[in-house]
Amino acid sequence: MGQSEMRQLSENQLARRADVVECAWRVIIRDGVDRASIRSIAQELGGTTGIVTHYFRDKDELLLFALDRVIKAMQAVEFPEKKSELTIKAIVGCWLKILPTSKESRDNWRVWTAFTGYAVGREHLMAEYRKSHNEQVAEVAKGFATLRAAGLLHPKGNDRDDAIACLALIDGLGIAWVINPDRYPEKVFRTVLSDFFDARAP
Amino acid sequence: MGQSEMRQLSENQLARRADVVECAWRVIIRDGVDRASIRSIAQELGGTTGIVTHYFRDKDELLLFALDRVIKAMQAVEFPEKKSELTIKAIVGCWLKILPTSKESRDNWRVWTAFTGYAVGREHLMAEYRKSHNEQVAEVAKGFATLRAAGLLHPKGNDRDDAIACLALIDGLGIAWVINPDRYPEKVFRTVLSDFFDARAP
DNA sequence: AATAAATCACAACAGTTGTTGTGTAGTAAA
């Protein structure tokens, strides 16, 4: 996030900001990030540019806010922590929730993909992705460590390497769906993920 | 490709077009696709907009040409066909060539990523990606079939599923490098790829 | 040498962009 110096937003103001970002998302998905202008977002809102400029200092702040929501949405899925719920099946289910299998997650992936490309040549945006990506790798590696400690993974594997491979697999599948939605139903994801974990079975 | 109705280009003309596209690439990597204007590309060429408009009907044609070069560059690596050269080690080496391990392949990945995001909300660009993606899946699946027939892969695996997983892995690793170049040296790629093929060993 | 074509430079065009400022209703606090 880059916009933390704001006075103190009321609940209504926060909700209105969320409205603006939601419309920004819709325009991004429909027209692309670079064509998501303040005017087109305002039109999507059913109002004028005054709304957007009132709730966001400038477009950069709006985009960073929208990007932040993408990242947060990606990290929203909670993986099981209790040992009783810790099964490979449950883990696969969580990854399936992250992958584009529902309307929400599909929007997430489209916007995520659009922003990733948009970040090329924009170091401050790429830095945001970098930070979140590093955190993800660390977190997933920790998850694999837990799985391994629980005896659900082959003891010889490396947590970090597995985490990198898993995340790459997820990103690759997500993008493949964005490029080719019809060819990537949930069933394909499930098969690929099952293979991934089967290969690492103890 | 979308620009096939051109009279008949001389060798010099083709070379000049390649120059323009190369400069377009540089600007895309430096500033992003959406900021790669005809004027900035001309400046990178050391000339004026007349050059660009002379060799390309409009910007759309230039972008499609640039995208076509990305896709062709990605498919340029030749996998072994002779049975004597057919080893897992050689295959891994080919994938490593595709991954961002050299200056050229790194540029490829940056531009590819930029275009992928740019294609969100642009159906005709996305359709190009879709076509090339489908071809890739089919080709890689054929490659896996050959490997399996040669006894280098576990006989129980599915060619198509493996191809999808492999390509997703490659795309995910490539993007991870674009986001975080310092953390993805060749060694990481090699490890992840080795794990992938080890898991499918006969 | 005459003619045609290729290769640009340059300027003008209309359209779109983010930003800024001004004005105006409505609402809450004093």
Added chain:
DNA sequence: TTTACTACACAACAACTGTTGTGATTTATT
């Protein structure tokens, strides 16, 4: 009721965009 603030609408700004046309210079062809 006065005052202040929120929540917009609206207009004007300069900067930038792709496109088009004109003209000059060079190169190739006849």
